[in-house]
Amino acid sequence: MKEFIIPAGPQKGRKIKFGRKRPRVVHPHLKLRNYLRMALPSPPTSCDFTPAAMPVLSDIYGNDSLGDCVIAGGYHVVGVETGNSGTLFHASSAQIVSDYSAIGGYVPGDPSTDNGCDLQTALAYWTSNGFANGTKLYGYLAVDATNWTEVMTACWLFENLYLGLELPDSYVNPFPSASGFTWDDDSPDPNNGHCIMSPAKYASGGLGIDTWGMIGTFTQAALAHLCSPGAGGELWVMLTPDQLMKGASKAPNGVDWVSILQDFNSMGGNVPVPSPTPPSPPGPAPTTAPTRDQVLAAIDAAFTGGHALLTRGQAKTQAEAAVAPLWP
Numbered sequence: 001m002k003e004f005i006i007p008a009g010p011q012k013g014r015k016i017k018f019g020r021k022r023p024r025v026v027h028p029h030l031k032l033r034n035y036l037r038m039a040l041p042s043p044p045t046s047c048d049f050t051p052a053a054m055p056v057l058s059d060i061y062g063n064d065s066l067g068d069c070v071i072a073g074g075y076h077v078v079g080v081e082t083g084n085s086g087t088l089f090h091a092s093s094a095q096i097v098s099d100y101s102a103i104g105g106y107v108p109g110d111p112s113t114d115n116g117c118d119l120q121t122a123l124a125y126w127t128s129n130g131f132a133n134g135t136k137l138y139g140y141l142a143v144d145a146t147n148w149t150e151v152m153t154a155c156w157l158f159e160n161l162y163l164g165l166e167l168p169d170s171y172v173n174p175f176p177s178a179s180g181f182t183w184d185d186d187s188p189d190p191n192n193g194h195c196i197m198s199p200a201k202y203a204s205g206g207l208g209i210d211t212w213g214m215i216g217t218f219t220q221a222a223l224a225h226l227c228s229p230g231a232g233g234e235l236w237v238m239l240t241p242d243q244l245m246k247g248a249s250k251a252p253n254g255v256d257w258v259s260i261l262q263d264f265n266s267m268g269g270n271v272p273v274p275s276p277t278p279p280s281p282p283g284p285a286p287t288t289a290p291t292r293d294q295v296l297a298a299i300d301a302a303f304t305g306g307h308a309l310l311t312r313g314q315a316k317t318q319a320e321a322a323v324a325p326l327w328p
Contacts, residue, residue, distance in 0.1 A: 016060070016175075017064065017066060018193055019067025019104075019115075019117070019193070020193040021116050022164075023119065029120070030264075032141040035260050036254070036255060039253050040251055042149075047156050047200055048201045050210075050215065052084045053080040055079075055083075057210045061075055061091065062100075067115065067116040068116075069196070070118065071100045072096065072195070074122055074123075074126060074131070074197075075096060075099075077160040078091070078133065080160055080197075080200065081159060082133065099122075102125065102129075118164070119234060120234075123236065141236065141237050143237050145233065148224075151223065155207075156200070157251060158200075158238070158239060159199075159200040160197060160200055160237060161237055162235075162236040162237070163223075163235055164194075164233060165227055165233040166192050166194070168187055169186075169189050176216060178214060181217070182216060182219065185219065185221040186222070188226055188232060190232060197209065198218075207223055298322045299322050299323060
């Protein structure tokens with residue numbers, strides 16, 4: 001397995017390793033774009049969920065001695081999620097190694113078994129078994145790396161992105177020695193398989209990323225190229241109960257939440273799917289045409305106190321039932 005010694009800077013002399021494999025088996029998965037609605041609010045032009053998670057994001061999580069970047073990236077996501085919920089979880093070395101063993105087959109003390117692992121196998125494991133702190137994935141969604149609006153939307157709604165790629169040689173020669181580096185587009189090297197994550201940090205210059213305990217910038221061009229299937233890359237967003245609730249509160253009518261949960265369940269999940277609030281029975285028909293304000297008030301009343309998670313069809317049915325009594 002490929003490894004490097006950092007040649008300069010504050011981390012001079014420190015060793016790092018790769019460890020991300022392309023998936024041997026493509027696990028059944030869903031695509032975020034299939035659940036985004038036209039009514040989705042525009043994501044902010046920048047966001048940053050790193051501050052509350054920095055104690056975790058700066059922990060290399062054993063990726064200097066083991067090819068466990070896939071595990072480290074997953075637990076950096078957990079750090080962002082829990083840190084921004086006020087319950088920061090910082091995994092122990094033993095917990096990281098335990099998951100690396102379960103997912104990648106690593107046997108502690110046997111270097112011949114330190115062979116890395118792939119993202120989809122890890123995601124499927126965490127969906128079935130959860131992380132060490134009890135966080136369990138509802139599931140995960142593929143994100144289109146070539147669609148910057150979709151990338152921003154995923155970050156804003158769910159506070160994470162999980163990236164698999166093959167690093168260009170220019171990324172490690174010279175090697176970044178501290179936070180603040182920028183990785184722009186270049187040719188991928190299949191020998192440099194690596195997993196990184198985004199702590200939901202982006203701006204006009206690109207995507208904020210965390211790798212080897214450092215925070216840098218991954219340009220939009222690099223993301224679109226290196227995280228695309230044609231370059232051997234991949235891009236995911238993880239969904240846990242806490243992240244789903246936050247996303248629903250930000251864009252209650254802009255994402256088909258119920259369909260996401262139903263589809264997770266059809267793939268073996270056990271996620272509670274809410275039922276929409278039934279519309280009120282119609283009253284007597286009016287004798288005059290309603291005003292615009294009356295129509296809007298009826299629709300608003302129909303959704304007040306109801307469940308925020310509705311499919312497009314359910315929302316349409318509820319709105320139509322609310323305004324029907326306004327016409328004779």
